Amino acid sequence: MINKKIDTVSQALHGVANNMTLMLGGFGLCGIPENAIAELVKLGVKGLTCISNNAGVDDFGLGLLLQNRQVKKMISSYVGENDEFERQMLSGELDVELLPQGTLAERCRAAQAGFPAIYTPAGYGTEVAEGKETRDFDGKMYVLEHAFKADFSFVKAWKGDEAGNLIFKGTARNFNPNMCGAAKITVAEVEELLPVGALDPNQIHIPGIFVQRIFEGKTYEKRIEQRTVRQK
Amino acid sequence: MINKKIDTVSQALHGVANNMTLMLGGFGLCGIPENAIAELVKLGVKGLTCISNNAGVDDFGLGLLLQNRQVKKMISSYVGENDEFERQMLSGELDVELLPQGTLAERCRAAQAGFPAIYTPAGYGTEVAEGKETRDFDGKMYVLEHAFKADFSFVKAWKGDEAGNLIFKGTARNFNPNMCGAAKITVAEVEELLPVGALDPNQIHIPGIFVQRIFEGKTYEKRIEQRTVRQK
């Protein structure tokens, strides 16, 4: 068994430098690599290109990196409820490339799976397709979208083992599995890091071959963006 | 919950007709839809195009359909240990399209996922790529391969529930998940059909949305092709 265990978050982020391209899992604040983000803030690396579906909220998640002006470019599908993101984007301080969510997921997966590009119908006829190659298959138009190229991928799982195998929980899964192995180095943080043999080989969402480093996150705040409830 | 449960194998195969294109899961004799294949033999439908990694052995799996001359064309990656397959192919009785295994899997997955085609490096420069479009991405050559179009997909899972959710076991998983939702109608047979709520939503390999019909197989022979063992 090839051991991927790393003891500290700072070791896990070894090699991260200015102007790198990073992938970060999560949907809103759900399933984000909280410990890796906190460490990126601490490191103060700048000029980052971040591939992540959202940019968190103003004071949590990737929003922390935006506030800190560490991000040069965001590649996302949704601005949503982050006012600072929208402000920096509209003012031109931040370079933003907005992509359809399925395209974003599949450009990650293409990188993971060794595909150079994919054809998707999403965005055809819109400004998202401007300057991109389009093509007719069976009378329907598709846009050619290329695999992402990233230096680091930071993902968050529920449980993991020392071989790097990962299991996600609920909708905290989202983009995380698709980003594993999609960058030169994939760093997984987990809520619970188990010895090998503890996970059922039949129930592993992402095999350890896609993960270079794994560590147990110290704490998880898991902030809820929209707390919606009903009465009993 | 949308109920996909079918009581009998004959109902599950309702609509199968001569000259249809079928996808069949399995790798060798591992994870094959035994009950669906037996029913196809019983039905005696002819002129079939079968997309399946192998063609079983002479007297089991898809080999039964070959013996019975029900198959017009096989789309596979491996002939392997099936003498009748090799004989029919070399004599020209059977039309055979051999494809790289990863290409086979991904052309199924493309159909499942709504992609018209994929670019793969497999087979570039070989006779598999003859007549196909090729393209350079970043200095490496790729072959354009189109999504399969099939009428029925027959897959075999370990456990399933009435909503059509599937869990596979061991390497009996293989092509089965990639074929779900890749044909007009997907028929899943399972060793154990459970009521909804019995499966952990976090541990489902294929959500029921990809499955139109599910039934519990009567018996599973699960023949072993190469029984390799060691001494204690």
Next chain:
Amino acid sequence: MLDKTGIAKRIAKEVQDGYYVNLGIGIPTLVANFVRKDIDVEFQSENGVLGMGPFPIEGEEDADIINAGKQTITTLDGASFFDSSLSFSMIRGKHVNLTILGAMEVSENGDIANWKIPGKMIKGMGGAMDLVASADNIIVAMMHTNKRGESKLLKRCSLPLTGVNCVKKIVTNLAVLQVTNKGFKLLERAPGVSVNTIKNATEGHLIVEGDIPEMVLE
């Protein structure tokens, strides 16, 4: 004239037995409340869940279980979780039968704009571009006019598009309309709303053929 709940109620009648349905943020989310109880429907959310149930009982919220609107949710028996790639396989592969989403503008040829007002507001397209490019059955839920009283059913969209030639049906506070290759065909009027009111509120080409019945909501 309908309120948002009324629009949701009318759209709920379009949901058929055996449908997998994706609901967008806003009015579409309300539709789930009004679907007939005697049919089987499953709700998909593109962030990775199929078989969504109601909001959780207070105190039972789970930060790891949300919908695409980032709201805490529950799941029903038979539900499943999956990654974003598989989620959009369901959408792109046409396994989801019905998509209901909001819009800022719709044009008479079925174009839709709902993600950006240049220089002013950028929400992002989220999963909307994938949904509208893939779905065969798309219903738009929106108010007929904007806050300034201007029509949102146009000859041509003025805002950046989300998708082209994709919207099939529109349910507004005033009417139910079908997008045809000749323009917006008026199918139903909201209770108490005249055809003339709808005509005046529709900038795009409106086709009125015969008597236009009033919507039945229940």
Next chain:
Amino acid sequence: MLDKTGIAKRIAKEVQDGYYVNLGIGIPTLVANFVRKDIDVEFQSENGVLGMGPFPIEGEEDADIINAGKQTITTLDGASFFDSSLSFSMIRGKHVNLTILGAMEVSENGDIANWKIPGKMIKGMGGAMDLVASADNIIVAMMHTNKRGESKLLKRCSLPLTGVNCVKKIVTNLAVLQVTNKGFKLLERAPGVSVNTIKNATEGHLIVEGDIPEMVLE
């Protein structure tokens, strides 16, 4: 001269700590038996398993747990099962570090043929075309000559190709050779085999520079 076991032993020395390795059918399968015990290696089989162990103890075979050669196997702690698509993602995405496979012919520019003899024998390519098109590190394990004594290391392959310009290293019963852009470079001789014997058994261009050491197998 080596037997098949000897070839497997020599190749085992190419396996490094931390490698994920895919072993083809035949001689390559034997390599697993000879990898140093003090390094960590995981074996992948393209039918959907990572972390393969030895054959099962008699009576413990499981028809649902096999390798790509359809042999019953076991798994080690840390193993995982997955579908064919994800399996080839590992291969195509270059996550597998080393591929070892057999061949009928290899040409001096690194082309390989191993799946078909027109009109006579068709095994099919299985996963071999994906493996050779994707892997950066491919070692071919084969006999230097065929049953008729003809060289299998050729100027140009005569059989239908499996892949082009892909083989990096070849270990035969006679030698270890590297494929360079000038031809087969002789690296090592099998015990007791002369450079001349290798020259005579190699149809493609053979580069011999300086003294050629004898292989060390243990």
